[in-house]
Amino acid sequence: MLRTCVIGLGRIGNLHSDIYKSDPLAQLVGVCDRNAERAERAGNRLGVPYFTSVSEMLAALKPDVCSVTTGGFEYSSDHYEPTMQALAAGCHVLGEKPISNDLRCGEEMVAFARQKNLCYAINLNHRFTPAARTAKQWQNEGRLGALLFCNMALWIGRPEDLDSPYYHLKALNPHSIDIMRYYCGDVARVQCFAIKAPGRWMWSTASINMQFASGAVGHLTSSYDLKRAHNVERCEVTGVQGRFVIEDMWMRATLFPADSMIQQVYQNPVFGGFSNFDDTFRDRIHSFLQQLADGATPEQIDGPGAEGLAAQRVIHAAIESLETGRVVEI
Ligand SMILES: NC(=O)c1ccc[n+]([C@@H]2O[C@H](COP(=O)([O-])OP(=O)(O)OC[C@H]3O[C@@H](n4cnc5c(N)ncnc54)[C@H](O)[C@@H]3O)[C@@H](O)[C@H]2O)c1
Numbered sequence: 435m436l437r438t439c440v441i442g443l444g445r446i447g448n449l450h451s452d453i454y455k456s457d458p459l460a461q462l463v464g465v466c467d468r469n470a471e472r473a474e475r476a477g478n479r480l481g482v483p484y485f486t487s488v489s490e491m492l493a494a495l496k497p498d499v500c501s502v503t504t505g506g507f508e509y510s511s512d513h514y515e516p517t518m519q520a521l522a523a524g525c526h527v528l529g530e531k532p533i534s535n536d537l538r539c540g541e542e543m544v545a546f547a548r549q550k551n552l553c554y555a556i557n558l559n560h561r562f563t564p565a566a567r568t569a570k571q572w573q574n575e576g577r578l579g580a581l582l583f584c585n586m587a588l589w590i591g592r593p594e595d596l597d598s599p600y601y602h603l604k605a606l607n608p609h610s611i612d613i614m615r616y617y618c619g620d621v622a623r624v625q626c627f628a629i630k631a632p633g634r635w636m637w638s639t640a641s642i643n644m645q646f647a648s649g650a651v652g653h654l655t656s657s658y659d660l661k662r663a664h665n666v667e668r669c670e671v672t673g674v675q676g677r678f679v680i681e682d683m684w685m686r687a688t689l690f691p692a693d694s695m696i697q698q699v700y701q702n703p704v705f706g707g708f709s710n711f712d713d714t715f716r717d718r719i720h721s722f723l724q725q726l727a728d729g730a731t732p733e734q735i736d737g738p739g740a741e742g743l744a745a746q747r748v749i750h751a752a753i754e755s756l757e758t759g760r761v762v763e764i
Contacts, residue, residue: 435459435460435461436459436460436461436498436499436723436726436727437460437461437463437495437496437497437498437499438454438460438461438462438463438497438498438499438500438501439462439463439464439465439466439491439492439495439497439499439500439501439525440454440462440465440466440476440500440501440503441465441466441467441488441491441500441501441502441503441504441516441520442466442467442501442502442503442504442505442512442516442530443465443466443467443469443472443473443475443476443503444472444503444505446503446530447465447467447476447501447503447504448476448479449712449715450501450503450528450715450719451465451476451480451482451501452480453715453716453719453720454501454719455480457716457719457720457723459720459723459724459726459727460499460723462480462482463482463483463495463497464477464482464483464484464485464491464494464495464497465477465480465482465483465484465485466484466485466486466487466488466491467484467486468486468487469486470486473485473486483495488515488516488519488520489519492519492520492523492525493523496523497525498525498526498726499525499526499527499528499722499723499726500516500520500525500526500527500528501527501528501529501530501719502516502517502520502527502528502529502530503530504516504530505530506535507535507597507598508532508535508597508598508600508601508604508605509532509535509596509601509604509605510530510531510532510533510534510535510604510605511534511535511536513529513530513533513534513539513543514534514536514539514542514543517529517543517554518542518543518546521543521546521547521550521552521554522546522550524550524552525552526552526553526554526555526726527547527552527553527554527555528555528556528557528719528722529543529554529555529556529557529739529742530556530557531556531557531558531605531608531609531612531742531745532604532605532608532742532745532746532749533556533608533739533742533743533745533746534746535598535604537743537746537747537750540739540742540743540746541743543739544739544740544743547732547739548732551732552732553722553725553726553730553731553732553735553738554732554735554738554739555722555735555736555737555738555739556608556737556738556739556741556742557715557718557719557737558608558609558612558718558737558741558742558745559609559714559715559717559718560609560610560612560613560667560683560714561612561613561616561737562714562717562718562721562736562737563683563684563708563714563717564684564700564702564707564708565680565683565684565685565686565687565700565702566613566616566680566684566687568687568700569617569669569671569678569680569687569689569700570616570617572676572678572689572698573617573671573673573678576675577675577676577678577689577691578671578672578673578674578675578676578677578678579673579674579675579676579692580673580674580675581617581618581646581648581650581671581672581673582650582651582672582673582674583650583651583652583653583671583672584614584617584618584646584650584651584652584653584669584670584671584672585652585653585668585669585670586610586613586614586652586653586654586655586667586668586669586670587610587654587655587656587667587668587669588606588607588609588610588654588655588656588657588666588667589655589656589657589658589659589660589666590606590657590658590660590666591658591659591660591661591662592606592638592658593658593661595634595635595636595638596636598636599630599635599636599637600636600637600753601636602636602637602638602639602640602656602657602658603626603628603637603640603656603749603752603753603756604746604749604753606656606658607640607642607654607656607745607748607749607752608742608745608746608749609667610654610656610667610669611654611745611748611749612737612741612742612745613667613669614644614652614654614669615741615744615745615748617669617671618646618648618650618652618671619646619647619648620646620647620744620764621644621645621646621647621652621744621748621751621764622644622645622646622647622763622764623644623645623761623762623763623764624642624643624644624748624751624752624755624761624762624764625642625643625644625752625755625760625761625762626640626641626642626643626752626753626755626756627640627641627642627756628640628641628756631659634659636658637756638657638658638659639655639656639657639658639659640654640655640656640657640752640756641653641654641655642654642655642656642752644748665681665682666682666683667680667682667683668680668681668682674692675691675692675693676689676690676691676692677689677690677692678690683711683714684702684708684713684714685701685702686699686700686701686702687699687700688700718737721736721737722735722736722737747764748764751763751764
């Protein structure tokens with residue numbers, strides 16, 4: 435049983451806490467928020483000790499695993515400090531995305547975890563679904579062949595302008611870029627166009643072109659501007675032997691073989707399938723716990739800090755392209 439703590443108790447930290455409480459591999463032993471009211475409310479609700487100081491909680495409870503679910507500027511500036519504290523205390527860490535709004539902080543966290551030989555993972559939960567795994571299996575079986583292109587789209591309604599013109603690019607796109615990297619590998623070159631929807635000052639809809647190191651090409655459309663989206667996330671990956679499309683994140687994955695008119699479909703089942711977005715967190719967190727329980731090395735962890743950082747580098751390159759009008763090499 436892994437002793438777990440959660441640092442940062444907004445909606446997402448409370449969700450991580452609930453999942454640890456219900457996962458047979460974990461025991462939630464404490465929670466922390468520097469906001470005393472949030473800490474007390476969550477501690478009482480969950481029936482565990484609560485703290486307002488990360489260092490006091492780590493010293494008192496000596497957890498094996500910490501979730502860092504803080505937010506901050508661009509929804510990520512607060513991750514660095516508690517992540518470094520938890521790693522220094524010898525904990526494995528599951529951090530929320532984006533890894534950090536500052537690439538240097540991301541690099542330091544990844545390097546420190548490596549130095550301490552600890553597992554540091556990022557909650558890249560969009561790839562932790564049966565549909566995404568089925569598509570990965572098709573790819574591993576050679577059903578796509580050499581990759582040609584990837585079309586990715588993610589759009590949600592987020593009408594309020596937040597703390598930075600880059601908030602949408604930095605906070606939403608770690609998921610999509612991770613999915614693109616998951617199937618297509620490292621990104622070599624990026625070009626970005628974006629608009630600020632009427633009345634907004636934030637870059638709220640973007641069109642990002644990429645070339646992968648393999649030579650394959652990719653495109654991402656991302657938006658905070660759709661009031662009601664019928665299909666939230668769509669991913670299409672095409673190779674010379676076939677193509678798959680994942681629709682609505684976890685709902686359906688379809689394989690279109692190049693040499694046959696017969697398609698193969700994974701459909702989220704009504705009984706025993708995912709029921710809502712929170713199940714992507716449940717799957718991701720259980721996968722991390724299972725890998726730790728199985729004695730995985732830091733290099734074996736699925737969705738590691740290094741991949742969260744790689745996705746963030748693509749975003750920073752896209753922002754540079756947006757500002758300069760140039761294609762940016764990574
Ligand atoms: N994976 C996903 O699909 C997904 C979805 C939504 C949000 N998120 C991410 O989850 C994170 C949290 O989101 P939220 O909406 O719950 O944020 P939030 O701002 O509501 O909560 C963050 C909490 O962290 C606390 N905090 C910050 N620094 C702290 C520190 N050093 N010690 C103790 N407490 C500290 C704050 O007081 C705050 O209560 C963000 O990084 C966000 O990007 C991920």
